[in-house]
Amino acid sequence: MRGCSSAPDKERSVVMSYRLPVELSKCYRLLNHGPTVLVSSAHGTTVNVMAAAWSMPLDFSPPKVAVVIDRNTLTRQLVEGSGEFALNIPSREMAKATLAAGSVSGRELDKFRAHGLQTFAADKIGAPLLDGCLGWLECRVLPEPQIQDRYDLFLGEVVAAWADPRAFRDGHWLFEEGQPRSIHYIAGGNFFETGTEFEIEK
Ligand SMILES: Cc1cc2nc3c(=O)[nH]c(=O)nc-3n(C[C@H](O)[C@H](O)[C@H](O)COP(=O)(O)O)c2cc1C
Numbered sequence: 001m002r003g004c005s006s007a008p009d010k011e012r013s014v015v016m017s018y019r020l021p022v023e024l025s026k027c028y029r030l031l032n033h034g035p036t037v038l039v040s041s042a043h044g045t046t047v048n049v050m051a052a053a054w055s056m057p058l059d060f061s062p063p064k065v066a067v068v069i070d071r072n073t074l075t076r077q078l079v080e081g082s083g084e085f086a087l088n089i090p091s092r093e094m095a096k097a098t099l100a101a102g103s104v105s106g107r108e109l110d111k112f113r114a115h116g117l118q119t120f121a122a123d124k125i126g127a128p129l130l131d132g133c134l135g136w137l138e139c140r141v142l143p144e145p146q147i148q149d150r151y152d153l154f155l156g157e158v159v160a161a162w163a164d165p166r167a168f169r170d171g172h173w174l175f176e177e178g179q180p181r182s183i184h185y186i187a188g189g190n191f192f193e194t195g196t197e198f199e200i201e202k
Contacts, residue, residue: 028054033184036191038088038101039067040119042127043081047119049111049130050075051102053185055087063158065139070152074106079141080148084125085156089135091167091180095191098183124159134167134180173197 022030032053040049054068065087069076079085090098097115104111112119119128122138129136139156147153163169166179173194175181181193 029187033186033192035089035182035194036098036185037067038090038094038098038130038133039069039075039079040086040088040127040130041075041078041082041084043078046074046078046106047112047128048074048078048106049088049101049117050106051098051185052087058155063161064142065137065156065158067154067156068152069154076152078127079154082126083141083143084127085139085141085154086122086125086127086129087137087139088130088133089182090130090133092183092191092193093180094130094132095183098191099189122160129162134164134182136162 034053034056036051036053037055038049039052041047050073052067052069056066058064058066067085067087069079069085075085097117100115101111101117111117118131120131122129122136125138125140127138129138137158138160139158142155142157144153144155147155164180167174167181173182175194175197183191183193185191
């Protein structure tokens, strides 16, 4: 029957994309190149920063984000203690510090001092924001103990957001020639920068 999609037919399988199987242990890498962020956090007198490749927007209004924060990290302890975190979006100039912030725990090292990371005060939360980044999202945790515990996944409401106007203006990334761009983590210390923008005619 034409138009019926119940069984795969031979004709359709002929035009199917050429593809190779991806090991399930590596399949996350197909989605992994969203902007890498630096999660900054503070609780009491302790402040910290870690890298995160697994973050995403979740809702428009009020704006929400999701980020994976492993249970063994110092960041997790500070975020659970304070109920707050910031997502800082670095550019290539900060790639080395980003990798370093994701390779050692703040329990062992003051990462701000070790990697020359300067901070400034956030507007709505206690966690500091990282100087030199392209964007900053100040977030309050929306408590979801079950998914935090089971999946290390934290949801946050964005209560303030900022951007470097060289990179993001009037609600849009610019990605202009010679201007800083967001960086995207692949694996094994490899990143790439956001490429050329193109538009689809509607
Ligand atoms: C590029 C990169 C991305 C990472 N992404 C995540 C992530 O999304 N979630 C996570 O829990 N850990 C992630 N990590 C690992 C943490 O950043 C790492 O465990 C860090 O040392 C934790 O620091 P802390 O103990 O000072 O909080 C990533 C590491 C790198 C290098």
